[in-house]
Amino acid sequence: MVHRVRRPWTKEPVMADAQQNYIPGLEGVYVNESGMSSVDGANGRLYYRGYTIxxxxxxxxxxxxxxxxxxxxxxxxxxxxxxxxxxxxxxxxxxxxxxxxxxxxxxxxxxxxxxxxxxxxxxxxxxxxxxxxxxxxxxxxxxxxxxxxxxxxxxxxxxxxxxxxxxxxxxxxxxxxxxxxxxxxxxxxxxxxxxxxxxxxxxxxxxxxxxxxxxxxxxxxxxxxxxxxxxxxxxPLHGGANERVIEMLESIEGLADIEPTVTEMITEGRKIPGFGHRVYKTVDPRATILRKMAEALARDRHDDRDLVKAVRFMEVTRAKLDELGKTQIWPNVDFFSGVVYKALGLPKDxxxxxxxxxxxxxxxxxxxxxxxNNRIYRPRLMWTGRQLGTAYIPLKDRG
The missing domain is CATH 1.10.580.10 (Citrate Synthase, domain 1)
Structure with missing residues (x-):
């Protein structure tokens, strides 16, 4: 595996081979052992201490x-x-x-x-x-x-x-x-x-x-x-997506407005709140459970407007993504948690x-x-700065 990195002072890329272990965002890197929770992204499973969620x-x-x-x-x-x-x-x-x-x-x-x-x-x-x-x-x-x-x-x-x-x-x-x-x-x-x-x-x-x-x-x-x-x-790249899901759904006036909204977001390359996950390549199991909770609340309150809008948005988005061959982007836990929290009367923020x-x-x-079994974390950064050993220019010579 080779990553290409550009130094700011040159147009030529620097070749960084796998021996340097350069993996942006540490994606897929195992940094420790754990018995807390296990995420099976390929099959959409989550376990706490070995028990299914x-x-x-x-x-x-x-x-x-x-x-x-x-x-x-x-x-x-x-x-x-x-x-x-x-x-x-x-x-x-x-x-x-x-x-x-x-x-x-x-x-x-x-x-x-x-x-x-x-x-x-x-x-x-x-x-x-x-x-x-x-x-x-x-x-x-x-x-x-x-x-x-x-x-x-x-x-x-x-x-x-x-x-x-x-x-x-x-x-x-x-x-x-x-x-x-x-x-x-x-x-x-x-x-x-x-x-x-x-x-x-x-x-x-x-x-x-x-x-x-x-x-x-x-x-x-x-x-x-x-x-x-x-x-x-x-x-915002970690928490807060459920807030943005509700804000997005509230900004859509009716069911007929969902498809053009989704089309516009995908065309413009905007991130769709509540969709996609770094690990899950199929449905987030937490989203499946929360959808059932949202359905129960809608029945209890005899008000399914937010739920209907959310489900329709999910269906349209999945269809559009399938058309583009993006079959691994599914609703995550944030998509339905916002619907549940709003129904329970929690303030958005x-x-x-x-x-x-x-x-x-x-x-x-x-x-x-x-x-x-502690060991302090001390990773490294790949140098992409100025040429090492660049000659120092005295202040009087810098104009």
Missing amino acids: EDLAANCNFEHVAYLLLYNELPTRKQLALFKDDLIRERYLDPHLKAIIVLTPRHGHPMAVLQALVAQLAMHDPELADKTIEAKRRKALRIIAKMPLVVTYFDNLRGRERTVVRRDDLSHAANMLYMLTGKVPTPEEERIFDVALILHMDHGCNNSTFTCRVVSSTEADIYTAVVAALGSLSG MFTAVFAISRVVGWTGHHFEQME
Whole structure:
């Protein structure tokens, strides 16, 4: 395999052979071992700790799968009950943290708020300096339990008529929905939100997970690793696609406008939000599950307008891509997650924050896994700059 790279000071390409191991974006490169999740892109399968995502989504809730990812075992009844109690016990924010959120500009994006406040959480953790595995696990629980409170408290301050106080009698998913919408979710709504959170918990060595592992490899604390991962997820090429899916669907007035819209996007070479994936070459299994969740919500609300529009858009887009021979571009998890979140009443700019509140389980699990057999990441960059050894020109001779 040969890659051709152009130096900025010459039109001649530089030949970089495989011995230099130059692979842009590290695509397909194995950088470590993991037992967290496995993505089978060719066959459209996803596994957490060896279990299929379909089985876990059908039989578990957030707490159940979080325990599995963090401890590498399905919990017993007693273990699950204790884990739930531990999460609820950490379901609070210190007054100092609330004061910081109050001072946060209301126009700030929830992801920026999360990144700033998780860093603050570290400074209020009484065990920050304790590097034992037991203390680190307690820190992970605090992060997982408190992140939903950060974004919901911030959202409450942005224009709610009242502040919605947490409910410790509700599950992790139900409490978050309650604090964002102001109403206790129905069992069906809670179940659907639980599934959505499960589907986003981990996904191989994605960019934010890799970021978390890279930072963890320096032996930085778990809070720092999560803050770095949040920064990665805030980038539009990683998180935020579900927001853009809803914005796109809302901009299309009727079903008759879908085909010309898709044609225009493809003709102009624009990226279609919610379509395509670096790993999956067929349907994303998470998208299949979320479509069923969207259908259930549409039936429950007797309102299928967004769903009908989304399905029609998907069908038209797939047909157009097939015509062009692009048979490996399919809807990903973001395509239907936005439809589900909107139906549940979540603010659009909260979609990526909800993603983070789920994915933090995976990030913390990868932090622990990285430290089990740690080696600091130190890749190299291929030189494409000025000729090495270029003669220095004194300032007086530069004109």
